Amino acid sequence: MTHRVVIVDDHAMFRSGVRAEVGRLVDVVGEAEDVATAVEAVVTLAPDVVLLDVHMPGGGGIEVIRQVATRLPETRFLALSVSDAAEDVIGVIRAGARGYVTKNITGAELVDAIGRVAAGDAVFSPRLAGFVLDAFAGTIEVAQVDEDLDRLTEREREVMRLIARGYAYKEVAKELFISVKTVETHVSSVLRKLQLSSRHELTRWAHERRLI
């Protein structure tokens, strides 16, 4: 099954580049260049996956997700950016994106990531995994821990570390003697924590860190 994809980026050259790279393997149904056109395109086309630039006119990717997510619960968002700001990357994830990859990703990896996101899984690049480990690093007082949302389990931490080390999901699975499906479950769980944790350090950390 080919996935229906909308590419949202304010650089036409980048859009055509992505289209050329992934166009044979996924169905690029539309493109948009800013928040307004993106919202319109996504709402009318109802794609499976939206490749979303973090920074673009009209308020950035976050704004698109905010305006569209409730109307189209089936549409998944994959952030694709050169953005260096942890604040913005975490922001777009917390707004509801299912993953984050950098723009220098290869075509094959991007197609793979689109498939994963479309299936409801999360896509973590090494950088994002590094972010997560950094954000959830350190010990926090037990009293401050709001349920389990605010910390990673040992297993999740191991998975994140392997992803940060450049392991693909398959390799992570092999390394930890678990199935790829289990890896996906762990990653989705981390994504959920990243989106829902109200851990103060997370917000604060994202503000402090300027660079991926």
Place this chain on the structure above:
Amino acid sequence: MLRRIGHDPEAPRPRPWSGWVGNLWCRGSAPCDDRGVTTTSAPPRGTAPRAVRPVEHRVVGGVARGIADNVGVDVVWVRLAFVVATWFAFAGVIAYAVYWRVLPIGEPVRSDGLDSAARRGLRPSTSSAPMSRTEAAQTAALLALGVGVVLLLQVLGLGIGPGGSLLVPLLVGVAGVAVIWRQADDDRWSTWVVRTTGWEAAGRRAVGALLVVVAAAFLLLGSGGFSVATDAVAAVGVALVGIALILGPWIHRLSTDLTTERRERIRSQERADVAAHLHDSVLQTLALLQKNAHDPATVGTLARKQERELRAWLYGEDGDVPDTVRAALAADAADVEERHRVPIEVVGVGDVAVQGDPDVRALVRAAREAMTNAAQHSGAERVDVYLEVSDRVAEVFVRDRGRGFDRADVGPDRMGVRGSIEDRMTRHGGEADVRTAPGEGTEVRLRLPLRPRTDHQHDEITPEQEEAR
């Protein structure tokens, strides 16, 4: 503290022109106030952070907010303290005024790239939230409480001056001074005091002249008894306040003009710097790219090098001397990448200083060797480097998906893995572990236990601590 913690972090509003100045020199993690505004550059560990007046979320001068943030209590208590102190011979007002002069303004440390992106609407607008309704109500209540008690004290005859005749002029005077100070904040204030021409000078002279008149009035009316002199002073005080109010708008406008002018000047200098930088870096790279258009590897390397440089420049993480592991690894990765034309991605979690620690330096050297090996021999398209530093241990993983090798086939004469990586790590109390097999790629894992750094750090910090005190 009534902290707002949430799913929707309120981003701070960047000051129009503090971005460049603030960012190029203030790097590293910095303490944030409760709304995530990074208010100052990072103080070295071990020194008490100095209180600053935040640019945002302030009512008058930001003194109460600054002290509250520094001490770690809710701002309402600080405000209450000032109000209560005011009941005792206006000590609160005086203290507030003194703090206002003494506390520096806290510049938000922001990234230029982000500031610009926010300005152009490429990311959510980062305007600061207005004062919450609760806070406004609290402040109004405090103000009413303060004024009420002061009036009560006057009525009861416990306040300032005989019969409270001085109270009203004094209050008006304080208000006038507050208005002026509010407008002539910091650098503007100093201009106002220092300038010898223009309205500031005129205003200053006027005030000076009036003070002379006051003195004269004292002299002339000295024989008229204390009450007469008091009345005169009160009258002169009112006149002074009146003049201050008359001059206020001009002073304000002039100072605004000055600020605008200064801002323009800074802007044009920035523009010149940007132009110079683009010329030196980007244009040169573009020329090189055109020349090397036939060689994809060179083009890729040039592009990545330029990207790194531009990023470092835009997001302010450049450093001439890499003084932390992460910076050193990034610099080495860039260097190796340039030499061998294989992209190397560095992801880091945590950090530790390199300076003065030969073990950590050895770790960086070993990692560099591993990166070089991966780039040179593996044939992989990309090398992933992951650094993780905790309190007790620093680990570096260098991974490629290249051809891998069989340890048995590597002759004893080959120094790389054994000498430069394994032995080096062992010598420095760490360990190295190479996982590889033909066709499986290679991963080099370096692990270095970190010594407890307390005593070591103590020695380094002490002078600064003393200075801070």
